[in-house]
Amino acid sequence: MRLLELEINGDRLHVAAPPHWTLLEVLRYELGLTGTKQGCDKGDCGACTVLVDGKPQLSCLMLGSAAQGHAITTIEGLLPAHRAQGGAGADPVQDAFDRCGALQCGFCQPGMMLSAKALLSENPTPTSTDIKHALSGNLCRCTGYTQILEAALLAATKTEEVL
Amino acid sequence: MLRLPTFQLHEPASLKEACALFAEHGAAAKILAGGTDLLPNLKHEIYDVDHVISLAKLPGITGFEMQGHDLVIGALTPLAQVATNPNIQKHAPALAQAASLVAGPQHRQMGTLGGNVMLDTRCQWINQSYFWREALGFCLKKDGTVCHVVEGGKKCVAAASNDTAPALMTLGASLTFVSATGTREIPIEDLWVADGINNKSARPGEILTEIRLPLRDHTHHGAYGKLRERGSIDFPLLGCAVRIDLDDADCVRDAAVSLVALQARPLLIKGVDALLQGLKLGSTELDQAIEAVAQLAHKKCKPLDNIPGDKDYRRRMVPVYVRRTLRAALDGTGPVHHI
Amino acid sequence: MAARDQHGSGAPWGAEFKVVGQPHRKIDGLAKATGSAVYTDDIQLPGMLHAKTLRSPHAHANIVSIDVTKALELEGVHAIITGTDLPINYGVIPWTPDEHALANGKVRFIGDEVAAVAAIDEDTANAALKLIKVEYEVLEAFFDPREALAKTEPAIHEQKPLKDGSSRGNVSKHVKLEFGDVDAALASSDVVVEHDYSFHGTTHAAIEPHCAVGQYSADGLLTVHSSTQITHYVQRALARVLELPEAKVRVIQPFLGGAFGGKSDPFSLEFCVAKLAMITGRPVKMLWTREEVFYAHRGRHPMQLTYRTGANKDGKLTATDAKILIDGGSYSSFGLVTTYYSGQLLTGPVDIPTYRFDSTRVFTNKPPCGPKRGHGSVQPRFAFEIQLDEIAEKLNLDPIELRRRNWQGEQTKTVNGQRITSNGFMQCLDLVEQQSDWKARYGKLPDGRGLGVAGSMYISGTNYPIYPNDMPQAGIQLQVDRSGRVTVFTGGNDIGQGSSSMCAYIVSEELGVDLGDIRVIAADTDLCPVDLGAYSSRVTFMVGNATIDACRKLRKQICTAVAEKWEVEVAAVRLGGGLALCLSDAQKTIPVREAFQWAEARFDTLGSTGSYNTPTLGGDYRGGTIGASPAYSFTAHAAEVTVDRETGRITCEKVWCAHDCGRALNPTLVKGQIEGSVYMGAAEVTMEDHGINRFGLHSGPSLLDYRIPTSLDTPDIEALIVESIDPEGPYGAKEAGEGPLHSVIPAIANAVYDAVGIRLRHLPFTPGKVLAALEEKEAGQPAGTAS
Numbered sequence A: 001m002r003l004l005e006l007e008i009n010g011d012r013l014h015v016a017a018p019p020h021w022t023l024l025e026v027l028r029y030e031l032g033l034t035g036t037k038q039g040c041d042k043g044d045c046g047a048c049t050v051l052v053d054g055k056p057q058l059s060c061l062m063l064g065s066a067a068q069g070h071a072i073t074t075i076e077g078l079l080p081a082h083r084a085q086g087g088a089g090a091d092p093v094q095d096a097f098d099r100c101g102a103l104q105c106g107f108c109q110p111g112m113m114l115s116a117k118a119l120l121s122e123n124p125t126p127t128s129t130d131i132k133h134a135l136s137g138n139l140c141r142c143t144g145y146t147q148i149l150e151a152a153l154l155a156a157t158k159t160e161e162v163l
Numbered sequence B: 001m002l003r004l005p006t007f008q009l010h011e012p013a014s015l016k017e018a019c020a021l022f023a024e025h026g027a028a029a030k031i032l033a034g035g036t037d038l039l040p041n042l043k044h045e046i047y048d049v050d051h052v053i054s055l056a057k058l059p060g061i062t063g064f065e066m067q068g069h070d071l072v073i074g075a076l077t078p079l080a081q082v083a084t085n086p087n088i089q090k091h092a093p094a095l096a097q098a099a100s101l102v103a104g105p106q107h108r109q110m111g112t113l114g115g116n117v118m119l120d121t122r123c124q125w126i127n128q129s130y131f132w133r134e135a136l137g138f139c140l141k142k143d144g145t146v147c148h149v150v151e152g153g154k155k156c157v158a159a160a161s162n163d164t165a166p167a168l169m170t171l172g173a174s175l176t177f178v179s180a181t182g183t184r185e186i187p188i189e190d191l192w193v194a195d196g197i198n199n200k201s202a203r204p205g206e207i208l209t210e211i212r213l214p215l216r217d218h219t220h221h222g223a224y225g226k227l228r229e230r231g232s233i234d235f236p237l238l239g240c241a242v243r244i245d246l247d248d249a250d251c252v253r254d255a256a257v258s259l260v261a262l263q264a265r266p267l268l269i270k271g272v273d274a275l276l277q278g279l280k281l282g283s284t285e286l287d288q289a290i291e292a293v294a295q296l297a298h299k300k301c302k303p304l305d306n307i308p309g310d311k312d313y314r315r316r317m318v319p320v321y322v323r324r325t326l327r328a329a330l331d332g333t334g335p336v337h338h339i
Numbered sequence C: 001m002a003a004r005d006q007h008g009s010g011a012p013w014g015a016e017f018k019v020v021g022q023p024h025r026k027i028d029g030l031a032k033a034t035g036s037a038v039y040t041d042d043i044q045l046p047g048m049l050h051a052k053t054l055r056s057p058h059a060h061a062n063i064v065s066i067d068v069t070k071a072l073e074l075e076g077v078h079a080i081i082t083g084t085d086l087p088i089n090y091g092v093i094p095w096t097p098d099e100h101a102l103a104n105g106k107v108r109f110i111g112d113e114v115a116a117v118a119a120i121d122e123d124t125a126n127a128a129l130k131l132i133k134v135e136y137e138v139l140e141a142f143f144d145p146r147e148a149l150a151k152t153e154p155a156i157h158e159q160k161p162l163k164d165g166s167s168r169g170n171v172s173k174h175v176k177l178e179f180g181d182v183d184a185a186l187a188s189s190d191v192v193v194e195h196d197y198s199f200h201g202t203t204h205a206a207i208e209p210h211c212a213v214g215q216y217s218a219d220g221l222l223t224v225h226s227s228t229q230i231t232h233y234v235q236r237a238l239a240r241v242l243e244l245p246e247a248k249v250r251v252i253q254p255f256l257g258g259a260f261g262g263k264s265d266p267f268s269l270e271f272c273v274a275k276l277a278m279i280t281g282r283p284v285k286m287l288w289t290r291e292e293v294f295y296a297h298r299g300r301h302p303m304q305l306t307y308r309t310g311a312n313k314d315g316k317l318t319a320t321d322a323k324i325l326i327d328g329g330s331y332s333s334f335g336l337v338t339t340y341y342s343g344q345l346l347t348g349p350v351d352i353p354t355y356r357f358d359s360t361r362v363f364t365n366k367p368p369c370g371p372k373r374g375h376g377s378v379q380p381r382f383a384f385e386i387q388l389d390e391i392a393e394k395l396n397l398d399p400i401e402l403r404r405r406n407w408q409g410e411q412t413k414t415v416n417g418q419r420i421t422s423n424g425f426m427q428c429l430d431l432v433e434q435q436s437d438w439k440a441r442y443g444k445l446p447d448g449r450g451l452g453v454a455g456s457m458y459i460s461g462t463n464y465p466i467y468p469n470d471m472p473q474a475g476i477q478l479q480v481d482r483s484g485r486v487t488v489f490t491g492g493n494d495i496g497q498g499s500s501s502m503c504a505y506i507v508s509e510e511l512g513v514d515l516g517d518i519r520v521i522a523a524d525t526d527l528c529p530v531d532l533g534a535y536s537s538r539v540t541f542m543v544g545n546a547t548i549d550a551c552r553k554l555r556k557q558i559c560t561a562v563a564e565k566w567e568v569e570v571a572a573v574r575l576g577g578g579l580a581l582c583l584s585d586a587q588k589t590i591p592v593r594e595a596f597q598w599a600e601a602r603f604d605t606l607g608s609t610g611s612y613n614t615p616t617l618g619g620d621y622r623g624g625t626i627g628a629s630p631a632y633s634f635t636a637h638a639a640e641v642t643v644d645r646e647t648g649r650i651t652c653e654k655v656w657c658a659h660d661c662g663r664a665l666n667p668t669l670v671k672g673q674i675e676g677s678v679y680m681g682a683a684e685v686t687m688e689d690h691g692i693n694r695f696g697l698h699s700g701p702s703l704l705d706y707r708i709p710t711s712l713d714t715p716d717i718e719a720l721i722v723e724s725i726d727p728e729g730p731y732g733a734k735e736a737g738e739g740p741l742h743s744v745i746p747a748i749a750n751a752v753y754d755a756v757g758i759r760l761r762h763l764p765f766t767p768g769k770v771l772a773a774l775e776e777k778e779a780g781q782p783a784g785t786a787s
């Protein structure tokens, strides 16, 4: 066991976990942040994507300990952050995904939306090609990506409005 | 979920401390950089290690630095940065392109250049769970006595599958390893050993700290070509890096071609420069010579049924990718990738 | 019970729809978007144990002995079960109950379940697995269905001999049906095409791995949360295997991370968590690894298909003769149905005047096959639609024109006795023809680029309820609150397709309640009336009709109460847009909430039930009801591909898919189903391969080696909705979840022919096969002998 000091969605948290637990396991099974999903256990699907200092990374391939000293954002963090900035409703990315029907089973989507979020914060006016590349590490089995693409484009226009 | 085995985790705060730990635990320890190769392999129980030494807390082995005529890249530099760094794009386009095609976007944020160089070999019979490998009866690389690729083979021929390796080979990179007993700089060609169980000459205890590239000017042309099934995520079914340096008269001064995802070693094709040297850009002689290089590579490269994917097809693609990548280097249109 | 035709296809008040037909958000979209939706593995219960499964490393073996002593001694291990603890067999189809939760003396594929351990955590359970000693007597294993067919010993399953006393060997099911005189029709046809085709195995690969959590209360109530698409059948199977009354078994499907048919069998883990919870008195969770999901499989059956189709010079088809060998893998699963579907679902949208199919499903020592999106009918469709392309070529007809000439029409019967109601196939063809600019481009694109077309039909549920009974296939209960909130209780499994939202749209349409004031409680067997489950594309049709039924009963009460207050005709009262309105007096409007209160005062606590059952359908012969659907959806695909002659890589650039879904209750969701289907089908052509290697091992049980497309590998998809307004569907709706997958595969195959002139008949179309076929063609061999 080691005591980890993690910064998750802006909160500084202390949690004890064995050293071989991945960040994904710590989030889901220690902290109850089950919004981060697991689809393959080993880096192949992107469902476990979280933002590490704003960059999309795979929490199933990161030891819990390695997350220390970095700002981790999980899907649970978007709505509160949006509200803290005075926004109403859900985060623009979440809202756009909902509006476009991109959320079929929804299982891939926390990871997908975080990848989209990271892209938009780096490039607020991405092309379809940019989006396809940025989301190409997040497998979705339901949508055929079409409505996801629409949602990301819609979120981009909304993000622009906000900016 | 597929769990990691238990181990003792070390997070040294200095290189010295890391070297001491590595020296102490030797083969019972593994270095952890980005973890995108180490963690899946640990989950598959293909290493017997009790210690994992994380480099995450080490200062100063990340980033890019110009040192005289060299460009030095810290081993812990994430591939995403290697792919987008303007100096790398300028002086080592093949490396930037190769890094941009490693795995998927998240892996490139996590995965490091050093980790990519030190990537373990891959084989369809080894990159599987313990259960699967047990049902198979294991193989030479771990826990077993036979090879399923070369029947009766006494040597593991698992494939080097790191995209940046051939790029670094064509670029004449050298590697700095630090250990408790000192520092060693070797040309990257000297790293490789024809043994899929461990295809590197680096010994347990040695930590890769720097990748050093000679700076090149505007006459340098390079590109990377990658054959894979999907547009993202997949390891190479074939990787091909090329370098063509021209002289002031636009004639080829020097050239190199290197391929990966064949056997245990990335392969530098010998005799490429002789075929291309002196030929002028845009001449039919150069076109013919490019074809000759493609054929030479075809002769030299014999993919095996180690990684998934039809080996005969992979072999057929050798000349195609060599030719296309050489052309892309000259035209500045790399990487060669189906997407 | 709701009889058919009761609801018709119109808006509830005759005029325009208020809700139906327009894009709406899903009722649970934001829960999914924000991470608050709870999926099975998100459930953590106090004192919960974690379970793991020991699997067979042998493809075919008898279990001689199992010794769990060492494993039980490990600290933290709470219970271990083996086949003897769960000796009762089961199977989703009651006629073929050939499965056991844990092997009952015999294992039939690498990965078959042998034992399960419950421990304080997964690591401890895994460590215990390594301490279990199993002694096997290894038997000869069959990986090739032809071999399994030829050899009867060692039989993979013990089966009753045939009526004449001969052994069934490894045959899982054989169906031979003939409609009309096929041989005579072929003999007198102007052209006949005959070829072999093959379809490889593919799997669902839903991103959520299977997971189940079992709880057993002190008073004997078993609760299992499971990632299933068939809560009702799981409840029945659990009761049977655990020898509990059904009333003591509660199955709940939490949010589900995709299924596609891969979660429509009862699975080992559901029985194991239940049994382990009963033994230990603690909640038990089992989460399968991705690798284990590949072993659970139930994916698309590999099929070897021989087809002969005849036509006359005028382009009219005369006959189709099919012989199909189906590789079933190690258990029956839905195999009985698959075997029928492989023939029964081909008889539209083009008319086949005489038809014969002879399908044999055999057991092999591989992960069991089952229903994957487009169950049983995707493979034959592949072969047949290529044949149509070949016939068109021989007759020098445009392939779209050929299909038009043979269209079966509406309100008709197929040669095998299936009733066809609405049929929008002609509009589907028109749309893909227009949108792909077919006339200007087909046959005229530059070398290496081509267009192809294909069509198909699919069921909207069938009248075969899996276990014989006279009860409704779908039930609904509505509960109405004074606050204006309506809660829908449905057994329907929302697997991401949006069935719970669909219920809400209907309630909103019928009762005028805002979508935000409707809750849907779904797929909890303690709370919800039975629905048979999310398979065979039955949910919208059946649950939708049941919902309308329940709503109309309520609406009658509400409108009556309001009419009485207002002293107007009941027919003058309308509910819509959150209000009750009076048609004869614009002054009279009240919020529906108030209307509910009036109705509650007038009639007592408000609630209603509704249900749906199919009419009697199907041909009057054995198996004639299998595949008999109250309504069929129709699809046409046009695909555009490029083929790199040097690398052999086929890239599907664009797919136009026109799908007749009856009525699009929510076009956004229908488009999502079409796009998802096209994506999944297209991937089966060039990418995905559920291969078993020479050792009987899955050749790559991971999402790295089983390559499902990324965003960069998916073609541009244009989803085109055709609404034929079915007379019996809910507001005319049929289905959209499976139909739109079928014909994309042959459309791509036909497009490859247009692009480079090679007929590929054996999936998957790997670049190596493409190059070989191109070479053969260049060498002057007839196109299509390759691969």
Ligand SMILES: Cc1cc2nc3c(=O)[nH]c(=O)nc-3n(C[C@H](O)[C@H](O)[C@H](O)COP(=O)(O)OP(=O)(O)OC[C@H]3O[C@@H](n4cnc5c(N)ncnc54)[C@H](O)[C@@H]3O)c2cc1C
Residues within 6 Å of the ligand: A042, A043, A044, B030, B031, B032, B033, B034, B035, B036, B037, B038, B039, B040, B055, B075, B076, B079, B101, B102, B103, B104, B107, B110, B111, B112, B113, B114, B115, B116, B117, B118, B119, B120, B161, B162, B163, B164, B206, B207, B208, B209, B233, B234, B235, B236, C704
């Ligand atoms: C789904 C998936 C797809 C992938 N696709 C590709 C691909 O297309 N191409 C490709 O090249 N790779 C691919 N990879 C592998 C991997 O992501 C990359 O190779 C990455 O660059 C590895 O870097 P890392 O920092 O994560 O390495 P780690 O996993 O941290 O380390 C890799 C190995 O090198 C050793 N090591 C690491 N750093 C050092 C050091 N400084 N000194 C000494 N030893 C060291 C480790 O002990 C370990 O054995 C893929 C991985 C996954 C999971």
Ligand code: SF4
Residues within 6 Å of the ligand: B122, B123, B124, B125, B126, B139, B140, B141, B142, B146, B147, B148, B149, B150, B155, B156, B157, B158, B196, B197, B306
């Ligand atoms: S080549 Fe593959 S099968 Fe042969 S020993 Fe190496 S890892 Fe094992």
Ligand code: FES
Residues within 6 Å of the ligand: A037, A038, A039, A040, A041, A042, A043, A044, A045, A046, A047, A048, A049, A058, A059, A060, A061
């Ligand atoms: S669970 Fe991490 S990539 Fe699949």
Ligand code: FES
Residues within 6 Å of the ligand: A102, A103, A104, A105, A106, A107, A108, A109, A139, A140, A141, A142, A143, C207, C257, C258, C496
């Ligand atoms: S929405 Fe189901 S996997 Fe993407």
